[in-house]
Each structure stands twice: as structure tokens, then as C-alpha cells.
Amino acid sequence: MEHTIGAPRQLAGQLLDTAVRYALERHWDVLPGSWLDREAGGAPRCSCAAPSCPAAGAHPTRPDWVTQATGNPAQVRGMWQRSPLASVLLPTGRTFDAIDVPESAGLLALARLERMQLPLGPVISMPTRRLAFFVLPGAAAKVPALLRGLGWPPESLDLVVRGQGDWVTAPPSRMGTGGSAQWLREPNELNRWLPDAAELLRPLVYACGQEAVTARAR
Structure with a gap:
């Protein structure tokens, strides 16, 4: 239409x-x-x-x-x-995958990643209160095993890897109640080379794990 x-x-x-x-x-x-x-x-x-x-x-x-x-x-x-x-919309599983986490966990992980000076790709903030971290394609296949290696069953964390057959909503698209997707970390020459999912996973898992523990305690 x-x-x-x-x-x-x-x-x-x-x-x-x-x-x-x-x-x-x-x-x-x-x-x-x-x-x-x-x-x-x-x-x-x-x-x-x-x-x-x-x-x-x-x-x-x-x-x-x-x-x-x-x-x-x-x-x-x-x-x-x-x-x-x-x-x-940006299809995932081609030039990048995306690790999609709750906003609060994503911001905590982002601060830790920057403090540790770990490589970081573009990051989208969505009005659904979630963040999407861009990583090299292939993450969707390897992350479940990496999570188990860190002691977390994949289904226990609010962490979604978007790969082949999925997509992310890119700025400046409007969505939900009318808010717009925004770049929290814009694409630029410094982050053209994306990190592997394994390089970001520990801080993201730690932050999502903290959120899961807090939710269970409520």
C-alpha cells in the first residue's frame, strides 16, 4: 500500500x-x-x-x-x-547481527564496555526501551553456547540475538507510541569494523543477569 x-x-x-x-x-x-x-x-x-x-x-x-x-x-x-x-528496517544476518537487550541493562553494559575500552559498534536506542548492539554476523548461531559457557541458560536472560531472517528498526523511524529509534552510538569510521559477539557478551550478560536477579527478588 x-x-x-x-x-x-x-x-x-x-x-x-x-x-x-x-x-x-x-x-x-x-x-x-x-x-x-x-x-x-x-x-x-x-x-x-x-x-x-x-x-x-x-x-x-x-x-x-x-x-x-x-x-x-x-x-x-x-x-x-x-x-x-x-x-x-535493516535486515540482520548479512553485514551484521544485533544483540537486543533491555535499556537499563544495555546502558549498564555500555558504560562498562567503554570503561574497559572494549571494541564497540553502532548502538540503537528504541522507544520500546531496548538497545541493539551491532556485532559481526554469525552471532545468532554462537551466542547460545557462549551463554551456557558463562553459566546462563539462554532462556534465563532477556537477551535476544537478531540474525538471519530478522531485522532491526533504524533511526529515524517512528514506532510504538510515536517515539523514534535513535543512535546511541552513531555509525562512523571508528566503528565500521564490528566486534565479535564474544567480545561484548560478558558485560551484556552481567547486566542482564543483574536485571534478572532483581526481577526475581521483587
């Missing part, structure tokens, strides 16, 4: 320009997703029209989205010209 009438021009232009820049400068595949519509006097709702959409404003709109994603800047521009308010 195309959505051009009444599109806020500034946001539409920002989404298009940013999607093209991700493809051109970072060589990331990008994908147009759903968007948030606002009815007169009403709360934002997902363009998919599902009453209780679990990923409102930020999910693929086609079953063949995996083949639709592209890193060709001209094709990217064409897709957003057809759907200017589409959210910008």
Missing part, C-alpha cells in the same frame, strides 16, 4: 535520505517497513491496520521482504519515493 497523500514532508525526506545514506555509505541492505498513521484526534496506529500490532510502525509489509531488501542506492530511493513514510 502506498502512502503519499498528507505525508509530513520533512519526515518523509529524512527517511528517504537516511535510507539512501545507509546503503551508500555503510553498504547496508535496507528495507521499507510499515509506518504509523494518526487518525484525527486518535493515537498513532500501524499502517497494517492490525488492532494490536506487536511491532506498530516498524515491521516488514511483504512476505518476501528478505528478497526485497537491497543495498542499491537507486533502488532504495525508488522504494521510499513510493512509500515516503515507510520505516527504515
Whole structure:
């Protein structure tokens, strides 16, 4: 479904320009997703029209989205010209995977990673109060065994690795109640070379473990 009438021009232009820049400068595949519509006097709702959409404003709109994603800047521009308010989705499992954790645990881990001067890739802060840490692809396959090696059954932690067949929502996309995804650590030349998941895992597991212990104590 195309959505051009009444599109806020500034946001539409920002989404298009940013999607093209991700493809051109970072060589990331990008994908147009759903968007948030606002009815007169009403709360934002997902363009998919599902009453209780679990990923409102930020999910693929086609079953063949995996083949639709592209890193060709001209094709990217064409897709957003057809759907200017589409959210910008970045497929994982290609040039990067993403470790998705609760915001409080992610901020604790981030401070520790920086204090230890460990390598760090881009980090997205989402209005769903979660952070996504970019790591080398292949993390989804190896992290469960790494977690067990650290003494944590994978299902015991609120830590999700997004790999092949998944995606992350990229800034400046709006999602949920209308907040926008933001870069907590922007992509730049210094973090172009991503860390391996194993390099970040201890601080992330420690922070998520602390949160799990606190939740059980309540």
C-alpha cells in the first residue's frame, strides 16, 4: 500500500535520505517497513491496520521482504519515493547481527564496555526501551553456547540475538507510541569494523543477569 497523500514532508525526506545514506555509505541492505498513521484526534496506529500490532510502525509489509531488501542506492530511493513514510528496517544476518537487550541493562553494559575500552559498534536506542548492539554476523548461531559457557541458560536472560531472517528498526523511524529509534552510538569510521559477539557478551550478560536477579527478588 502506498502512502503519499498528507505525508509530513520533512519526515518523509529524512527517511528517504537516511535510507539512501545507509546503503551508500555503510553498504547496508535496507528495507521499507510499515509506518504509523494518526487518525484525527486518535493515537498513532500501524499502517497494517492490525488492532494490536506487536511491532506498530516498524515491521516488514511483504512476505518476501528478505528478497526485497537491497543495498542499491537507486533502488532504495525508488522504494521510499513510493512509500515516503515507510520505516527504515535493516535486515540482520548479512553485514551484521544485533544483540537486543533491555535499556537499563544495555546502558549498564555500555558504560562498562567503554570503561574497559572494549571494541564497540553502532548502538540503537528504541522507544520500546531496548538497545541493539551491532556485532559481526554469525552471532545468532554462537551466542547460545557462549551463554551456557558463562553459566546462563539462554532462556534465563532477556537477551535476544537478531540474525538471519530478522531485522532491526533504524533511526529515524517512528514506532510504538510515536517515539523514534535513535543512535546511541552513531555509525562512523571508528566503528565500521564490528566486534565479535564474544567480545561484548560478558558485560551484556552481567547486566542482564543483574536485571534478572532483581526481577526475581521483587
